[in-house]
Amino acid sequence: QVRLQESGPGLVKPSETLSLICNVSGDSVTSDYWSWVRQSPAKGLEWIGYMTHSGVTKLNPSLKSRLTISLDTSKNQVSLKLTSVSAADTAVYFCARVRWSGWYSRNHYYYGMDVWGQGTTVTVSS
Amino acid sequence: DIVMTQSPLFLPVTPGEPASISCRSTQSLLHSNGNNYLDWYLQKPGQSPQVLIYLGSKRASGVPDRFSGTGSGTDFTLKISRVEPEDVGVYYCMQALQTPRSFGGGTKLEIK
Numbered sequence: 001q002v003r004l005q006e007s008g009p010g011l012v013k014p015s016e017t018l019s020l021i022c023n024v025s026g027d028s029v030t031s032d033y034w035s036w037v038r039q040s041p042a043k044g045l046e047w048i049g050y051m052t053h054s055g056v057t058k059l060n061p062s063l064k065s066r067l068t069i070s071l072d073t074s075k076n077q078v079s080l081k082l083t084s085v086s087a088a089d090t091a092v093y094f095c096a097r098v099r100w101s102g103w104y105s106r107n108h109y110y111y112g113m114d115v116w117g118q119g120t121t122v123t124v125s126s
Numbered sequence: 127d128i129v130m131t132q133s134p135l136f137l138p139v140t141p142g143e144p145a146s147i148s149c150r151s152t153q154s155l156l157h158s159n160g161n162n163y164l165d166w167y168l169q170k171p172g173q174s175p176q177v178l179i180y181l182g183s184k185r186a187s188g189v190p191d192r193f194s195g196t197g198s199g200t201d202f203t204l205k206i207s208r209v210e211p212e213d214v215g216v217y218y219c220m221q222a223l224q225t226p227r228s229f230g231g232g233t234k235l236e237i238k
Contacts, residue, residue: 037175045175045218047227060226094174110222112165112180114187119174 002026004095004117012124018085022078022095022117029053029071033098034078035113036069038091046091050098051078085124092119128153128221132230140238145206147233149219154199155182163223166195166204169232170215179204180222211237 008020022034036048049059051069059067068081078095099111129152139145155162162182167175177186179195182202192207206213214237219230 044231045220045229047220047225047229049225058225062226108159110161110163110181112177112186112222113167113175114177116174116176 002097002115004097004115006093006095006117006120008093008120008122010121010123012085012089012122013126014086014124015084018080018082018089018122018124020080020093020095020120020122022080024076024078024097027097027115028073029076029078030073033100033102034069034071035096035098036078036080037094037096037113039094039119040091042088043091048080048093052102087124090122090124092121094119127226128155128224128228130219130221130228130230132217132219132233134233135231137233137235138238139206139209139235141211142208145209145213145235147204147217147219147235149197149202149204149230151200151202151221153224155202155221155223156199157223162198162202163221164195164197164202165220165222166193167218167220167229168213168215169218170212173215175218178217209235209237 003025005023012018033050035050051057066083095117096113097115101109131150133148155164164182166179169175183195194205196203216232216234
């Protein structure tokens with residue numbers, strides 16, 4: 001059974017860097033795509049970005065200048081770093097597996113974001 | 127960016143009755159490979175979203191067959207043939223054709 005578990009600081013001060021980890025069990029981060037989504041009352045569900053198993057990232061342009069998504073294959077983790085946070089970054093952050101072959105695979109498949117973590121709440125406040 | 131619009135916002139339903147949710151996109155979600163890149167997710171109270179439908183009409187593993195997705199291009203519908211109490215929650219559509227991915231604003235299904 002595939003499980004995703006987000007972890008992070010909970011509270012971050014404005015202008016500081018938010019770092020989150022998604023621990024993956026039951027699957028390898030070297031397969032599939034790995035996504036981050038956040039949810040706030042103001043913006044609803046907001047797609048943050050994804051990283052492919054081959055290390056390609058696609059990031060939301062609204063966050064791109066502050067955002068890094070990376071894989072740690074030795075720990076089987078996906079990480080998110082968001083710099084210069086403000087109150088607008090207060091949200092529940094989810095990681096999710098995207099079962100997708102990509103556009104150019106000979107054997108195309110897509111099953112959506114089929115496994116989600118339970119989410120971790122991040123509050124930006126001094 | 128593609129904007130997703132859902133209706134209605136709230137959907138009170140009597141158990142056993144059908145329900146329908148509409149989702150519209152500002153651009154066609156039909157890829158040249160013939161697939162519509164439209165997902166439906168359900169977020170039950172206190173839980174993470176879960177995928178119900180992908181590629182517009184394909185039920186995800188373990189999803190009851192009372193859920194069905196139809197539509198193509200820019201207009202999509204999620205139908206529940208007979209609502210059950212465990213179907214309460216917020217339903218979201220999401221386009222997966224382009225980045226940034228985008229979600230609809232959600233439809234809250236409540237039991238009458």
